[in-house]
Amino acid sequence: MSFISAAEADNNTYDVIVVGSGAAGGQTAYTLTMEGARVLMLEAGRRYEPATETPMLQTNADAPLRGSGTPQKPFGFWDATIDGGWDVPGEPYTSASDDPARKFVWWRARMLGGRTNHWGRISLRNGPYDFKPHTRDGLGFDWPIGYNDLAPYYDKVEMLIGVYGANDGLENTPNSSPGVLLPPPKPRASDLLIQQRARKLNIPAVAGHRAVLTKALDHKRLPQILHPGNAKAQKILSEDMQKRAACFFATPCGRGCSIRANYQSTTVHLPPALDTGNLDIVTDAMVRAINKRPDGKAEGVTYIDRKTGAEHRVKARVVVLAASALESVRILLNSGVANSSGKVGKYIMDTVGANFSGQVPMLENLPLHNEDGVDGLHLYTPWWLYKEQLAGKLGFARGYHFEFGGGRTMPGMGTAAGLDWLNGGTYGKKFKEDARRYYGSFVGFAGRGEMIPNDDCYAELDPKVKDRFGIPVLRFHWKWSQHELGQAAHMQKTAAEIIDAMGGRYSMKPQSGEKAIKQGGIIIHEVGGAIMGNDPKKSVTDSFGRCWDMKNLFITDGATLCSNADKNPTLTIMALAWRSSERMLELMKRKEL
């Protein structure tokens, strides 16, 4: 079994159809196939081979426009994303409002592995509070599970994909089990200065957590822990782990990684899953709808071959939506299934984002040294004001973390640009001196916070607009609450205080929440839309992502998240997908699916 054509898939039978090949689809297919289930994966984009397609070590001078982002490559020329961005030609979405503050923008990628090929690899666990937010402050929804239910799966995912970090034991920032994390990279000079000065403000800075191999995975120990009693899976995984090289501390992760040193579905989940012989993949397969059997269960799906336009139907015992939260919502709405609660499309959330940067004279003209490291997040600041917030001292309800960085990164169009506010505007030899002086002396803080689900943020089908395949598209409604706006203002104000404490300066003062906050969808952490719960009247799935109304339909992507902690959601999505897949295996074994 392997990459097959749509025509070949027509004639096969499968246990499970998995729609999507990113973090959720990859993890679902991995867990299922390693334990013997036969899986058909449908991916809307093209096949993608990181080993041969990744631009490793190319500089910005090797790219058009020095690598700058364009509408065709929004994150820059070398970014791994294929046929993707906030605008995908021929695949529109609409907004119910013309007000920019009430618009949501939707990033998609059309490629095998989806957004895992370019993501930031930041891998943070939700903590105990994050599963019971309503109990804590009366807002939003509690999850039907708690931290302890998911902790074993966080361990498993971290061991499988390889996550560096440290166990700092901070409030609501869980430790991993012993022997799970890889060692964190050494902090950069700017990280250490931020850490020292932030400490004076009682703001912590600890090792970041990212899915990058700072050393090779333990291919003898880990497969035994991950697949106890399954010799075949252990052998496959052990062999595959040996093919993943440790990071060589060069080349930005967003390009993907040909040596497989970071996690992307295409380099970590799919190779061993394919090696089991239990996985077939059809690419360029755009799923239109879930088909219903007379008994009300899912029969399979209908999809369109993007190259030929031909429609295909495939069948399986179980259907899994892992198409990314909002694409799964769209498929559900277009299928007219699993929505007796009326909650499909409701409670969509992104991450609250606000950035702030400054220039620090102390960092000027430091002796030259290589500061590439693992690219991102050597240190970060987890949320630190839980007690003050619970006591009502902050004016907004949920926390955020800071992703920060500085130093001499690979030059691009921003290097030595816009120095006027520092040097008054120079040219000639003086300008060249200034460029050397200021390069590497900037620090940037990205605040990333929790958005609370609200009734004003939802997706529905647009009554008129269809994509180029004739499939109705989503229409978005969006509105931040005072909690998110208050948080965004606090992010900039606090970042400015840290920069002040470093003796730094900034070209612009901290702004109001309305001005500071990034547009909905810009942080690309959209979740919700088919939330899990204990009550079929108020939720779409149970804690396993199993739809209340269609017992053989599961959702394993971010759609089921009923809160969106400041912790970037991908690790949680993978942990949930692993747990859901084990549930499917168990139910299939018991013939209940």
Next chain:
Amino acid sequence: MSMDRRTTIKWMLAAAATVPSLQAIAYTPQSFALDVKADQAGYGTDPDLTKEWRPGGPWPLTLGVDARLTTIALCDLIIPADDHSPAASSVGVVDFIDEWISAPYPQQRADREIILPGLMWIEAEARSRFAKAFAAVTDAQRAAIANDICSAGKAATNFAVAAKFFAKFRDLTAGGFYTTPVGMKDIGYVGNVPLEKFDGPPLEVLKKLGLA
């Protein structure tokens, strides 16, 4: 040339306002730049990331001969040769700027509307002040013009538009230059090299920051 006609006129008037008489402007460039085609496609959403890309590859360059001469002189005024590295024009920055202002994307199209009139203004200014092309005047004469427009914050009102152009042109020149191998070396980027291990900052750096 492709720029909004009203923009052009505004610029030419701005140029005229700085000189004693309009007759001094003897600069009427022919084919200053070719048009960017309205249907120019760009590199697409799935470009080959393994091949070598060079200016002129993904879309045609458009700067004419006169405009290139002005661009060379202005690039090298901003980034001249010094003890660290050669001048900007000697490492392909002119081709890069041409690629930038010839690109079919919104940002670059907007920048083109600043860069092309700005280059014409510079040229007209040199001819009116010194009766020579900008590329042919002396370094001191070029500096006299540059001093009037190098600071967007401090430029006199009649130089405000030109100063905005200069800031944009300087950003493009710097980005074009510091991304090249000699530019990266000059500015002090020593990364992009595969390493066995990452050691973090050396002791002398930590000492300088008071962290060791």
